[in-house]
């Protein structure tokens with residue numbers, strides 16, 4: 001086990017009340033594995049990733065329970081929620097890296113992209129300035145960026161979103177992470193660039209054996225890249241299992257709804273993806289009683305689904321799902 005999250009809860013204090021962004025979340029990632037987290041907007045995907053990185057903004061956010069146990073390169077384990085900030089910085093720089101949804105916001109506007117990649121190389125691989133700059137140029141070239149010497153001298157505002165995303169990936173890879181967290185790394189990009197970024201991540205993974213936590217709305221992307229899938233709804237894990245199995249026999253009606261609405265093109269990131277599920281995701285300020293999905297679920301029954309919170313049930317085949325009617329619902333996207 002590389003990373004094991006156990007009972008993680010994160011709350012935000014807002015003017016309108018307390019938002020339960022992540023509620024008692026548990027999952028694990030094996031060495032070298034790609035786990036995709038999917039779920040609608042606001043389901044707690046990014047907040048979970050930020051918690052792993054120790055970057056939940058506090059205030060207004062607060063981790064209220066849980067452990068995030070990471071196995072380090074040297075074999076020791078560390079609860080990231082309880083590690084000193086120095087140790088967390090060390091792990092974050094050297095063993096876990098994150099690519100954010102908005103690369104331009106994560107790059108500094110005042111340094112060239114060459115300088116920024118070189119700086120991560122210098123920090124993590126103790127290179128001289130000249131060596132690091134040469135390596136940065138080489139990395140840009142290997143990321144498929146033409147005229148890398150010239151590009152290295154560009155500032156972030158002079159490059160496209162797709163190129164900025166590649167630069168972010170180059171910076172993340174500079175530390176040779178054992179875990180790469182990629183939060184919607186392709187959402188803002190056009191379809192061709194999306195496909196290139198995905199194959200880049202896949203190639204990096206093959207070269208280094210790193211594990212990937214891939215957060216996305218796009219189930220087409222999941223089918224291409226993930227070994228396992230975790231589905232989140234209203235801050236909770238509602239289903240998980242091997243990708244093939246989740247696609248062929250989802251057991252939680254929410255997962256079936258997500259799958260039923262997958263567009264044809266695997267690289268299409270159309271906002272229509274979730275249109276087959278009626279209604280809106282619930283407000284984190286007031287999750288419905290019982291099963292949080294019951295107001296939108298065609299299988300919900302009164303007096304059961306609206307009162308009793310379903311446990312996550314292990315189905316014994318690597319799959320687990322949170323539904324009170326699981327024995328009555330046979331797998332298969334609707």
Ligand SMILES: Nc1ncnc2c1ncn2[C@@H]1O[C@H](COP(=O)(O)OP(=O)(O)OP(=O)(O)O)[C@@H](O)[C@H]1O
Nearest residue numbers: 012019021040041042043044045046047048060284
């Ligand atoms: N800084 C914040 N202040 C208050 N609430 C927040 C903050 N960040 C996140 N939240 C709340 O936490 C919940 C989970 O947010 P999160 O960003 O994890 O969603 P997500 O699944 O990543 O959604 P998306 O697909 O839109 O990126 C949301 O309801 C959001 O309103």
Ligand SMILES: [Mg+2]
Nearest residue numbers: 045046047183
């Ligand atoms: Mg997000």
